[in-house]
Amino acid sequence: MTSASRFQVFSDEQWARIEPLLPSNEGRQGHPFGDNRRVVEAIAYRYRTGIPWRDLPREQFGPWQTAWKRHRRYAADGTWDRVLAKLLAQADGAGQVDWKVSVDATITRAHQHATNTTRPEQDTGAVSNHRNLPIEECEPAGHGIGRSRGGLTTKIHAAVDGRGRPLAAVITGGHRNDGALMGSVLGDIRVTRTGQGRPRTRPEAVIADKAYSAGTYRRALRARGIRAVIPQKSDEIAARQRRGHRGGRPPQLDTGAYRGRNVVERHFALIKQWRGLATRYDKLAITYRAAVVLAACLTWSRI
Structure with a gap:
């Protein structure tokens, strides 16, 4: 391994796919972007x-301010969301997306550098693909930081395809309920077609753990024609049994499909190999989420 390659995250093949999808200098006012890859x-x-x-390291990457400002710009204008959307469209056009989607969430500790901001005691907002909304409308008041048993934390809600590759990400405070955000996570899935046709937004099935088992969430999936692969909680089973025949039939569970739910856990294990995602150092939720989406772009650029 050369000294230069130690600092590289992108392979040459990955960069060849991603570079054409980044904003160009054409029609842009001000100082032109230089050396995008660096x-x-x-x-x-x-x-x-x-x-x-x-x-x-300045000798490798130049002034740190350039990297920070570019990341801040790309987070605010949704650049990485657009890059991911194009990579997903290419993968779906090649039949590489497995539409048996797994949904889950993971908590990350917020470092003191991320929490020295003014915010409500409990964050009730969420940040997802803002699709070019003004930044004032996409950054939640609490900056995606909430107080839970682990202290000040952030939660990444994610949907991955059947092979564990990310399709959507939503950032909230760590105290937010997983199931309550399922609609927002699924609503963030939007894969455009390479040819004609409307974007695909509906998975074949949603695989999730017991945190998503409430009847409200099952009805929402049923209304969209999505098969739910979600086990029931023990208290739900007991409540139905107490009602006897009035409790109705239990929801079916495809145990074979449910065995594949671990792909979302493996996805979280992979992204948390990035130390800046395993611990949140960013003050703004949009900049932290932009890094999560950048990691997703790296994943899909390998396809």
Whole structure:
């Protein structure tokens, strides 16, 4: 391994796929973007290592301010969401997306550098694909940081395809209920067609754990024609049994399909190898989520 490759996150093949999807200088006012790869590699390297922005090696990446400002710009204008959307469209066009979708959430501790902001005691907002909304409308008041048993935390709600590759990500405070965010996570799935046709937004099935077993969530999936692969909680089973025949039939569970739910846990294990995602250092939820989406772009650029 050469000294330069130690600082690289993208392979040459991955960069060849991603570079054409990034914003160009055409029609842009002000100083033109220079050396896109060096700046984007700096952003990815910072999140992979978890170092402060100021500690980025200058000889490899240039001034740290350039990398930070570019990341902030790409987070605000949804650049990485658009790149991911194009990569997903290419993969779906090639039949590479498995539409048996697994949904879950994982908690990350918020570092003191992320929490020294003014915010409500409990964050009730969520940040997802804002699709070019003004930044004032997409950054929640509490910055996606909430107080839970683990202290000040952030939660990443994700949907992955049947092979564990990310389709959507929503950021909330760590105290938010997993099931209550299922609609927002599924609503963030929007895969455009490479040819004609409307974007695909509906999975074949949603595989989730007992946190998503409430009747409200099952009815919402049924209304969209999505098969629910979700086991019941023990108290739900007991309540139905107490009612006897009035309790109705239990929802069916495809145990074979449910065995595949671990792909979402493996996805979380992979993204948390990036130390800047395993612990949140970002003050803004949109910049933290942008790094989660950047990691997703890296995954899909390997396909």
